Amino acid sequence: MNQPAPNLSQLKVVRDHNRAFEEYLYVYPVISRRSRGLSLGVNLNPDKRCNFDCIYCEVDRRTPPRTTVLDVPRMREELRDLVRRVRRGELAGLGRFAEAADLTRDIKDIAFSGDGEPTMIPNFCECVQAVVEVKLAEGLAHTKIVLITDAAGLDKADVRRGLELMDQHQGEIWGKLDAGTEAYYRLVNRSPVQFARILKNLLETARVRPIVIQSLFLRVHGEVMPEAELLAYCQRLQELVQQGAQIKEVHAYTVARPTPEPFATALTAGELEAIAQTIRARTGLVVHTFP
Numbered sequence: 001m002n003q004p005a006p007n008l009s010q011l012k013v014v015r016d017h018n019r020a021f022e023e024y025l026y027v028y029p030v031i032s033r034r035s036r037g038l039s040l041g042v043n044l045n046p047d048k049r050c051n052f053d054c055i056y057c058e059v060d061r062r063t064p065p066r067t068t069v070l071d072v073p074r075m076r077e078e079l080r081d082l083v084r085r086v087r088r089g090e091l092a093g094l095g096r097f098a099e100a101a102d103l104t105r106d107i108k109d110i111a112f113s114g115d116g117e118p119t120m121i122p123n124f125c126e127c128v129q130a131v132v133e134v135k136l137a138e139g140l141a142h143t144k145i146v147l148i149t150d151a152a153g154l155d156k157a158d159v160r161r162g163l164e165l166m167d168q169h170q171g172e173i174w175g176k177l178d179a180g181t182e183a184y185y186r187l188v189n190r191s192p193v194q195f196a197r198i199l200k201n202l203l204e205t206a207r208v209r210p211i212v213i214q215s216l217f218l219r220v221h222g223e224v225m226p227e228a229e230l231l232a233y234c235q236r237l238q239e240l241v242q243q244g245a246q247i248k249e250v251h252a253y254t255v256a257r258p259t260p261e262p263f264a265t266a267l268t269a270g271e272l273e274a275i276a277q278t279i280r281a282r283t284g285l286v287v288h289t290f291p
């Protein structure tokens with residue numbers, strides 16, 4: 001049974017997913033609505049590279065990266081250090097976390113997320129191994145490891161090995177699906193990767209273990225997703241399920257932070273809920289909204 005998401009929307013800190021945290025290069029704490037509390041982010045793309053170019057992307061690519069190198073031993077040490085600081089209750093005393101002090105001691109998950117697409121790196125499995133080591137050494141055996149991904153690299157051999165390792169350690173994959181057609185996918189995600197490959201990767205990944213589908217809905221030039229596109233999106237989900245994909249739930253969310261394209265804007269809570277209702281009615285899937 002899925003627990004309803006606590007209402008964290010009123011907190012300013014949930015809008016602040018700043019990935020520059022003190023002297024750390026790779027890890028950062030956030031209060032995340034979709035994680036329902038404290039999530040420790042692991043940025044595997046300090047160089048800010050991505051194979052998507054979403055019109056709503058929140059990554060600040062105007063500011064030069066602090067490093068372009070992924071140093072796995074340092075990432076492991078930073079994560080270990082951050083976990084220990086959380087345990088000592090230090091986050092609660094830091095300015096932006098004060099309003100959510102009671103959420104800052106319980107690590108809901110460790111999430112591969114960041115300034116680009118985690119599956120693009122050549123050593124994803126090694127990074128999963130590093131996080132697993134910290135989890136086990138620090139007594140976080142039951143803490144989830146989340147991979148937030150655009151799904152383009154889920155078919156790579158090294159990534160598949162990493163996913164198998166995640167499966168053994170409370171792994172959960174949140175795969176992006178923002179469109180129902182190639183045309184809308186190109187409009188919103190602007191990726192050179194074929195839409196069919198994204199769908200195939202989601203299918204093959206979800207045949208092996210249940211996954212979460214994460215979908216951002218927005219206004220593009222003032223227009224919400226056209227009805228035909230929403231029905232096509234629902235159809236893609238139905239096809240995935242019919243072909244054997246296990247979809248645990250759908251996260252429907254909208255723009256929460258400044259976008260690189262001024263024509264990409266947020267939906268209202270009502271508009272997002274109306275979309276969620278259509279998805280539930282058409283697919284029978286559990287849909288949580290995060291306006």
Ligand code: SF4
Pocket residue numbers: 050051052053054056057058059114115116117150
């Ligand atoms: S997949 Fe994520 S990081 Fe990449 S462009 Fe889209 S929103 Fe940005």
